Amino acid sequence: MQAIPIMMHGREVLACAPTGSGKTLAFSLPLLAHLQQPANLGFRALIISPTRELASQTHRELLRLSEGVGFRVHIIDKASLAAKKYGPQSNKKYDILVSTPNRLIYLLKQDPPAVDLSSVEWLVVDESDKLFEDGKTGFREQLATVFLACSGAKVRRAFYSATCTPEVEQWCRLNLDNLVSVNIGHRNTAVETVEQELLFVGTENGKLVAMRDIIKKGFLPPMLVFVQSKERARELFHELVYEGINVDVIHAERTQQQRENVVNSFRSGKIWVLICTALLARGIDFKGVNLVLNYDFPTSAVEYIHRIGRTGRAGHQGKAITFFTENDKPLLRSIANVIKQAGCPVPDYMIGFKKIHSKAKRRLEKKPPKRTTICTTPRFLMKKRGKVQKKEPEKKVSDLFFCFFCL
Known part of the structure; x- marks a missing residue:
């Protein structure tokens, strides 16, 4: 309720809300409303997720929300295959791109870049605090590369997460324009349900x-x-x-x-x-x-x-x-x-x-x-079954007594 009108007004946002409260919907609806209808301009929205599972889920929800409108939503499955598949012309077949950071960076570092983000109007970073966990290096450098690739004059950015660290907030205040911070409930708290x-x-x-x-x-x-x-x-x-x-x-x-x-x-x-x-x-x-x-x-x-x-x-x-x-x-x-x-x-x-x-x-x-x-199975039995690994640590005598007790 709070984030949707802010994005509809074109403001850049840092949103923190509890798990299961509908953050995917909160950035997807205004994003689709801004794009209005498909156009052969290439990728006009980019959503970055920390894991492939979350990226697949976001991709599926966007397909469901845009059903009947005709938006062409794409997810990068394998970066190596995508590097051969994409190009300046093929990018125009799609409107929205969902990806993990590593796969996207792999495409951007090809010579020439295998993906064109110059037409992006919205950049959304989901679970943003997770992507900042590695400190000053890692994703921050990747994000700088993505920012430079999104070279369009109309690009706006939105960061969403269930938890928010001071480092993420400080980074957003330094790097985002006209930022609005949205906090639902107390920060970094569990849901009461x-x-x-x-x-x-x-x-x-x-x-x-x-x-x-x-x-x-x-x-x-x-x-x-x-x-x-x-x-x-x-x-x-x-x-x-x-x-x-x-x-x-x-x-x-x-x-x-x-x-x-x-x-x-x-x-x-x-x-x-x-x-x-x-x-x-x-x-x-x-x-x-x-x-x-x-x-x-x-x-x-x-x-x-x-x-x-x-x-x-x-x-x-x-x-x-x-x-x-x-x-x-x-x-x-x-x-x-x-x-x-x-x-x-x-x-x-x-x-x-x-x-x-x-x-x-x-x-x-x-x-x-x-x-x-x-594992409670004695090591010699595991060897017989062919399931033991070479580097498996030796069991202590106390552990073996406990194993036989459980068996």
Whole structure:
């Protein structure tokens, strides 16, 4: 409601609103209204998303919103193929381009550039704070290249996200013209439609016991399970695949086609439990996710907000459970504060923890704590099955005792 009229007046905007509140619609509608009708001028709008999954979702929503109007919306699937496919003339076949930054930069750095952005009237950066996480280098340099490529006199820019850091706001105030900042609710807070719970599981081994307890007691699918690495995602999948539930895993090492198939199966209800990394923590809109389980503790309050934002969307109710161990104590206070601000109960002792230094917090965000393997199958059995990897770490004796106890 706040961002649409601002964009309709041609103002550049930095918008921060809770997860599931309709940000894609908020920038898509004025964008389509400004373009009014298709024209053979080349790309007139560019939308940049941090992940391929989010880019595909935005592409799909734009196709749905522009149905019957005739807008030609295009997404870059493979940059290497696109470099051969595109050119000054072929660009005029499309009106709107959706892409991740790396693929777009690859095309712009071809000699000559494989994509022409001189006719762009609107540049939208979705999940903008995620794209700025790497600091002063990385996406900021890429964004400068994109800005120079969007050389038209009428180009306007809009930045959207569910969380907003001071760095992003400062950058926008320095680089955008006639900027309007829109904030819905308190910044960097979780939605109140999600029932949030912190669950102490003792050690890493206790997580799998607690996970199986949730399954045994019965849960209402679909459920998203977040872990901190693709290796742990694979390990947890192999533990749960025999639990009698429809489970699958998605991470960066799976092919694009595999990832799309998994997402589509989860949307259609064929998969009840989807194990994922932070890859799916931002922007992805799944209808009716009933439970988000943080198997591994989030590395920051911002990541926590995005993770649990996959449920409780568009006014619906949802639930989020977060496992924590003694090793997660340094980050517990910040997550507990987010939960308390959303109106959910948390023990007072968590709020009273000493605040960690900002340098230590940034270090934890970039390098999460090392965790013991999730796999409970003894190593010699894994060798027989041919599933063991050469670099798999040796199990401790204590882990093996726990393994046989679970079996």
